[in-house]
Amino acid sequence: MHTIDLDLKTKFIRGFSDKTRLQIVNILKSGEKTVSQIVEAVQGNQSNISQHLACLKGCGIIVGRQEGKYIYYALRNEQILSLIQLLDEVYEQVQNEMMACDNPIME
Template sequence: MLKVDLDTKVKFLHGFSHKTRIQILECIKDNEKTVSQIVEDIRGNQSNISQHLACLKGCGIIVGRQEGKYVYYGLRNQQVRDLLTMFDVVLEGVKNDVAYCENHIG
């Protein structure tokens, strides 16, 4: 079994701990997109989206690919895509508990 340092695991999971970052991940789950495309799709502002993209990139969840004057952002690999899908699968079974959880209001 793989052994990952607890602090590293917490930093990685932090990438998934904000609504805007989850929106970004869902937005680029199937296709790479530029910042402008992401901003339009999730109706955010460019500065805020860029900060969240930096966090996701720093956590190793996404990658950026330069093409001309644009940077295209996408998920790092299939495992991250699978993890996002697994979140949905797990949440399907516990969504009512999560909805009523008062410990983590965000």
């Protein structure tokens, strides 16, 4: 495998590695939302949420479409939704081990 492939995969996975971004992704599992709806659901500020949306979009996880003065964000496709659902399922299986893990590299 080429180094660039691993670098891009790392960037993609890093898109999921933030609490706020995971909150946004979980919100979008139920369908597209405006920035205002996402800000309200996350209870964050617009500037911070916009930065996270840009990151998720740049990582290829979400897409945005403009309709009038609103931008609607959604998960890119069904494969992303399936990946998130699979991550949730695997998490359910390993959460006890993760809670017991005190390896500082995992923080």
